[in-house]
Amino acid sequence: MQKSIEEINTRIRDGSAVVITAEEMPDIVSELGEEGALQKVDVVTTGTFGAMCSSGAFLNFGHSDPPIRMERVWLNDVEAYAGIAAVDAYIGATQESTTESLRYGGAHVIEDLVSGRQIEVRAISKGTDCYPRRTITTELLLDDLNQAVMVNPRNAYQRYNAAINRSERVLETYMGTLLPQSGNISYSGAGLLSPLLNDPNLSLIGSGVPIFLGGGTGVIVGEGTQSSPKTGFANLMVSGNLKNMSPDYLRAASFTGYGVSLYVGLGVALPVLNLDVVRNCAVRDEDIMVGIIDYGTPRRDRPVLRQVSYAELKSGSVLIDSEEIRTSSISSFSHARQVALELKKEVEEGRFTVALPTVSIDREKVNRPMRETRQTPRVQEIMNPHVVTITEDESVKTAARKLLKGETNHLPVIDADQKLVGIITTYDVSKSVLRDGNSLKVSEIMSKKVVVVAPDEPVDVAAQRLDQHNISALPVIDANYHVIGILNAVDLGKLISKKGWHS
Amino acid sequence: MKLFLTIQREVVKKPLISQVILETGVMINVERAHIDSNEGWVLIDIPENERERIIERFSELGVEVKQLENAVIHDDHECVECGACISICPQEVFFFDPGYHLQIEEDRCILCGRCVPSCPHQALSIRQ
Numbered sequence: 001m002q003k004s005i006e007e008i009n010t011r012i013r014d015g016s017a018v019v020i021t022a023e024e025m026p027d028i029v030s031e032l033g034e035e036g037a038l039q040k041v042d043v044v045t046t047g048t049f050g051a052m053c054s055s056g057a058f059l060n061f062g063h064s065d066p067p068i069r070m071e072r073v074w075l076n077d078v079e080a081y082a083g084i085a086a087v088d089a090y091i092g093a094t095q096e097s098t099t100e101s102l103r104y105g106g107a108h109v110i111e112d113l114v115s116g117r118q119i120e121v122r123a124i125s126k127g128t129d130c131y132p133r134r135t136i137t138t139e140l141l142l143d144d145l146n147q148a149v150m151v152n153p154r155n156a157y158q159r160y161n162a163a164i165n166r167s168e169r170v171l172e173t174y175m176g177t178l179l180p181q182s183g184n185i186s187y188s189g190a191g192l193l194s195p196l197l198n199d200p201n202l203s204l205i206g207s208g209v210p211i212f213l214g215g216g217t218g219v220i221v222g223e224g225t226q227s228s229p230k231t232g233f234a235n236l237m238v239s240g241n242l243k244n245m246s247p248d249y250l251r252a253a254s255f256t257g258y259g260v261s262l263y264v265g266l267g268v269a270l271p272v273l274n275l276d277v278v279r280n281c282a283v284r285d286e287d288i289m290v291g292i293i294d295y296g297t298p299r300r301d302r303p304v305l306r307q308v309s310y311a312e313l314k315s316g317s318v319l320i321d322s323e324e325i326r327t328s329s330i331s332s333f334s335h336a337r338q339v340a341l342e343l344k345k346e347v348e349e350g351r352f353t354v355a356l357p358t359v360s361i362d363r364e365k366v367n368r369p370m371r372e373t374r375q376t377p378r379v380q381e382i383m384n385p386h387v388v389t390i391t392e393d394e395s396v397k398t399a400a401r402k403l404l405k406g407e408t409n410h411l412p413v414i415d416a417d418q419k420l421v422g423i424i425t426t427y428d429v430s431k432s433v434l435r436d437g438n439s440l441k442v443s444e445i446m447s448k449k450v451v452v453v454a455p456d457e458p459v460d461v462a463a464q465r466l467d468q469h470n471i472s473a474l475p476v477i478d479a480n481y482h483v484i485g486i487l488n489a490v491d492l493g494k495l496i497s498k499k500g501w502h503s
Numbered sequence: 504m505k506l507f508l509t510i511q512r513e514v515v516k517k518p519l520i521s522q523v524i525l526e527t528g529v530m531i532n533v534e535r536a537h538i539d540s541n542e543g544w545v546l547i548d549i550p551e552n553e554r555e556r557i558i559e560r561f562s563e564l565g566v567e568v569k570q571l572e573n574a575v576i577h578d579d580h581e582c583v584e585c586g587a588c589i590s591i592c593p594q595e596v597f598f599f600d601p602g603y604h605l606q607i608e609e610d611r612c613i614l615c616g617r618c619v620p621s622c623p624h625q626a627l628s629i630r631q
């Protein structure tokens with residue numbers, strides 16, 4: 001059995017369509033079988049509600065008298081991108097206020113507009129013959145704008161990796177607060193309600209398909225930036241009229257130590273045309289797997305600790321090496337459910353019909369990392385390979401001698417197998433003089449917790465590590481924990497000034 | 504139940520808590536404390552039925568006692584029920600009910616303050 005889109009839309013219009021949310025579908029399929037579900041269900045609604053940084057809106061302000069070509073524009077002190085035309089600007093959700101930094105940003109401007117609050121528009125220009133005016137300040141409401149078109153380059157991620165932090169310090173990320181030493185796990189995404197997880201082959205989701213966006217009706221433009229359907233991480237570029245949206249489904253957020261983002265409610269109504277659609281919409285949280293990624297590693301390719309299902313993430317804790325780690329979400333499942341239910345109501349009441357894509361999205365596409373023609377320098381390029389070391393059972397006196405001779409303030413300590421076991425500094429040695437200086441051994445005064453760096457790590461990472469631990473040198477170790485060099489803050493400083501970098 | 508003690512300069516150096524424990528025989532659990540040479544505050548947990556006795560004794564010793572109520576202030580309007588506060592709270596004050604609505608058991612709060620900056624929607628604050 002097959003159903004056509006016209007058939008389903010006719011039923012929507014006459015009020016007889018059977019609409020359910022993606023959350024209800026697995027049980028219906030278990031109960032009625034796939035054929036039965038196909039016969040019974042006409043539309044499945046999906047929903048998601050989470051931080052979607054890549055969001056924003058094009059605004060047209062209309063012309064002032066005398067007219068101005070707005071070259072730079074600030075909305076409530078948040079700069080909008082104005083390199084478009086005379087009186088247009090794009091306000092990006094993550095742009096931060098020039099005066100309030102991350103407490104207020106583009107997302108807040110959007111929320112304020114949608115909530116009916118007045119915003120201050122400020123613009124400057126150098127003035128031209130056709131646009132003589134040089135500055136303008138005015139207050140505007142959303143209604144005063146000619147157009148306010150939300151265009152979100154990257155929304156509704158199919159799924160999202162979960163985050164953990166195995167480092168020693170608290171990390172403030174776009175995944176929220178990550179406690180040190182695997183203190184918690186943060187995840188995002190609506191799991192079985194996620195639009196793209198209910199249509200992983202992109203047979204129903206593509207350009208031109210109407211969607212629920214921010215409380216109004218929007219449309220899918222096409223693939224989102226960085227979309228990667230082949231690897232299960234597709235996303236969408238979407239658009240809609242800001243004037244029809246509601247602050248219930250567009251909410252500004254500030255992540256401490258990270259920045260501003262916009263929580264967007266987005267839902268897609270999927271027409272149940274054939275058995276493939278039934279099967280895909282029957283997806284359960286148990287079936288959806290993501291990696292738990294260590295954000296403690298500040299690199300693009302971060303270690304994956306294990307694969308985990310959304311069911312396990314939602315249960316409140318996850319086992320890692322037989323330890324229970326508490327989980328929590330950064331997106332809202334209750335609100336995602338509300339999006340799916342709201343969309344269901346609109347379809348049931350005949351206000352929202354379904355459509356097939358006018359242009360399909362390439363489901364084979366894979367996201368690529370950046371091609372870097374100038375690699376950032378690695379630690380091995382600037383480390384000092386002539387590192388002086390000391391063994392644990394040598395005396396502090398010997399250490400003092402080495403420190404004096406070696407023109408260094410840091411002595412890595414090695415054991416009989418040449419492995420790094422500690423570090424002592426000039427300061428440690430001076431301090432020990434106050435104790436029984438003469439008879440002390442290196443092992444008695446060394447710090448056992450050594451912060452190290454690998455030779456192939458980028459120097460930016462090394463610089464950040466020195467900063468975070470408030471230290472001035474890092475032993476460079478190979479895979480066997482043998483010391484192969486030392487990296488000094490001073491050397492790093494030289495490199496950074498030479499390259500004209502800012503760390 | 505939790506009591507919030509504010510200890511004034513005059514008595515801050517005295518072993519007030521030990522004294523009250525010895526005199527009343529009530530087990531007092533110190534959950535958080537901040538004391539410097541001038542003044543301090545202490546958050547204690549005591550059995551509910553000893554409330555009157557403990558408050559009376561501390562008051563006699565010159566300590567201001569307040570019962571800790573509504574320690575966590577939660578702005579319903581700002582909250583989107585993301586749950587980001589759940590896993591970072593050491594006391595498991597926050598949790599979801601079966602409908603994924605945020606529930607708060609404030610009695611468990613020890614005023615550590617960690618949840619406040621962790622909420623992306625600035626929906627939480629702590630009564631001090």
Ligand code: SF4
Nearest residue numbers: 582583585586588622
């Ligand atoms: S982190 Fe904030 S917004 Fe999220 S559930 Fe907790 S109080 Fe609500």
Ligand code: SF4
Nearest residue numbers: 592612613615616618
């Ligand atoms: S202050 Fe600390 S203990 Fe209290 S709710 Fe917040 S995180 Fe939990």
